[in-house]
Amino acid sequence: MKVENLSSRDKKYLWHPLTQHKLGRPQLPITRAKGALLFDEEGKEYIDGIASWYTVMYGHANDDIISAMSQQMQKLDFVMFSGLTHEPAIELSEKLMAILPDNQAKLFFNDNGSTAIEAAIKMSLQYFHNNGEKRDTLIAFEDGFHGDTFGAMSASGLSSYNGPFEDFLLKVVRIPVPQEDTIEEVKSTLSKILNENECAAFVFEPLVQGAAGMKFHSAEGLDALISLCQEQEVLCIADEIMTGFGKTGKNFASDHLSNKPDVICLSKALTAGMFPLSITSCSQKIYDRFLSDEVHKGFFHAHTFSAHPLGCAAALAGIELLNSPEIIERRTYIENAHNLYAGKIQNHERVKEVRVMGAILAIDLEIEMERYGSLRDELYNFFLERGVLLRPLGNTIYTLPPYVITDIQLQKIYYSITEALNTF
Ligand SMILES: Cc1ncc(COP(=O)(O)O)c(C=O)c1O
Numbered sequence: 001m002k003v004e005n006l007s008s009r010d011k012k013y014l015w016h017p018l019t020q021h022k023l024g025r026p027q028l029p030i031t032r033a034k035g036a037l038l039f040d041e042e043g044k045e046y047i048d049g050i051a052s053w054y055t056v057m058y059g060h061a062n063d064d065i066i067s068a069m070s071q072q073m074q075k076l077d078f079v080m081f082s083g084l085t086h087e088p089a090i091e092l093s094e095k096l097m098a099i100l101p102d103n104q105a106k107l108f109f110n111d112n113g114s115t116a117i118e119a120a121i122k123m124s125l126q127y128f129h130n131n132g133e134k135r136d137t138l139i140a141f142e143d144g145f146h147g148d149t150f151g152a153m154s155a156s157g158l159s160s161y162n163g164p165f166e167d168f169l170l171k172v173v174r175i176p177v178p179q180e181d182t183i184e185e186v187k188s189t190l191s192k193i194l195n196e197n198e199c200a201a202f203v204f205e206p207l208v209q210g211a212a213g214m215k216f217h218s219a220e221g222l223d224a225l226i227s228l229c230q231e232q233e234v235l236c237i238a239d240e241i242m243t244g245f246g247k248t249g250k251n252f253a254s255d256h257l258s259n260k261p262d263v264i265c266l267s268k269a270l271t272a273g274m275f276p277l278s279i280t281s282c283s284q285k286i287y288d289r290f291l292s293d294e295v296h297k298g299f300f301h302a303h304t305f306s307a308h309p310l311g312c313a314a315a316l317a318g319i320e321l322l323n324s325p326e327i328i329e330r331r332t333y334i335e336n337a338h339n340l341y342a343g344k345i346q347n348h349e350r351v352k353e354v355r356v357m358g359a360i361l362a363i364d365l366e367i368e369m370e371r372y373g374s375l376r377d378e379l380y381n382f383f384l385e386r387g388v389l390l391r392p393l394g395n396t397i398y399t400l401p402p403y404v405i406t407d408i409q410l411q412k413i414y415y416s417i418t419e420a421l422n423t424f
Pocket of ligand 1: 053241
């Protein structure tokens with residue numbers, strides 16, 4: 001009997017995310033992964049230059065994470081988290097509280113990034129509802145990305161994802177991100193919005209807008225916006241789903257700020273890419289607003305797989321690794337290497353701007369490219385042919401590699417980027 005390869009079997013029944021199946025190349029079947037490497041059906045290797053959407057920061061098939069999860073699996077596989085509790089969740093809450101900003105007091109579990117944002121938005125709306133107030137407006141940055149469920153999508157400002165759903169979204173007013181020279185301007189836009197609307201929450205990706213193309217903004221500016229919101233009790237929700245767990249050089253991007261967000265959303269690297277899990281953490285003041293003799297004032301929101309013990313075990317092992325001497329050394333190495341490479345290419349005729357923050361290196365090209373257009377696909381294929389997985393965002397090429405990437409692998413990513421700059 002003829003054995004079909006994975007690519008053709010894939011085509012039969014599968015529908016992939018962010019894919020126009022009528023166009024483009026077949027999906028690349030990956031059969032194995034270790035460290036920063038992925039291996040396809042034919043054994044060809046690829047360097048995972050974006051840590052599989054910035055999740056596997058300690059490397060694929062990390063032994064410590066595998067061991068923690070397999071021990072957990074044998075002890076307690078899963079129980080629901082309503083009416084029951086378990087040690088992995090309790091221990092994770094203790095370990096996370098030790099590294100989250102001081103004002104964080106309670107953790108609510110969900111199962112992916114979008115649902116962490118969804119819970120944060122619902123928490124904010126109910127926070128006012130429980131007080132007899134109706135606040136119906138959210139504030140968000142232009143070009144932000146917060147996920148694909150309806151609340152998260154409402155807060156997101158990238159039209160490539162929202163197009164068909166625009167008429168069905170929550171009420172959101174958008175502001176531009178603050179740059180060093182636009183802080184006053186954005187502050188006055190925000191003040192006007194705060195005066196003219198019943199604002200419940202300000203949702204933002206702190207310091208780096210990932211899906212927008214790893215775009216950076218001013219920490220001083222964001223601090224000023226948080227301060228304006230907090231003066232009017234508007235809850236500030238930091239979406240650290242991309243930035244969390246060391247990517248910006250500190251444990252959380254919020255650690256670069258003086259004014260701390262009221263709510264922080266975590267996912268992706270939380271479980272080192274090993275399990276879908278997310279957390280919406282909040283301050284005591286928010287939690288207290290849900291305490292009442294009236295049952296319905298509680299937060300009646302749940303996902304079946306909340307606080308899955310396997311995810312919690314992976315997260316606990318991940319936090320151990322995050323600030324281990326070995327990983328700290330690699331985090332510093334990557335940031336230094338990125339800066340050195342950025343210096344080398346900044347004057348290249350194809351480079352419009354190059355930026356580095358922690359493990360993030362982003363290069364805006366002089367060429368204009370559609371987000372999912374054919375030129376972008378050519379670039380994606382160009383890297384794959386060289387054994388490097390990078391997913392350019394519009395005209396931005398970026399890498400955010402696993403912390404465990406080797407020096408040679410990182411140099412290979414840089415080399416292919418330089419080749420692309422010389423070719424496109
Ligand atoms: C900043 C940010 N928020 C939210 C999400 C949504 O997370 P998920 O894809 O797990 O729903 C993403 C995903 O890329 C993200 O980068």
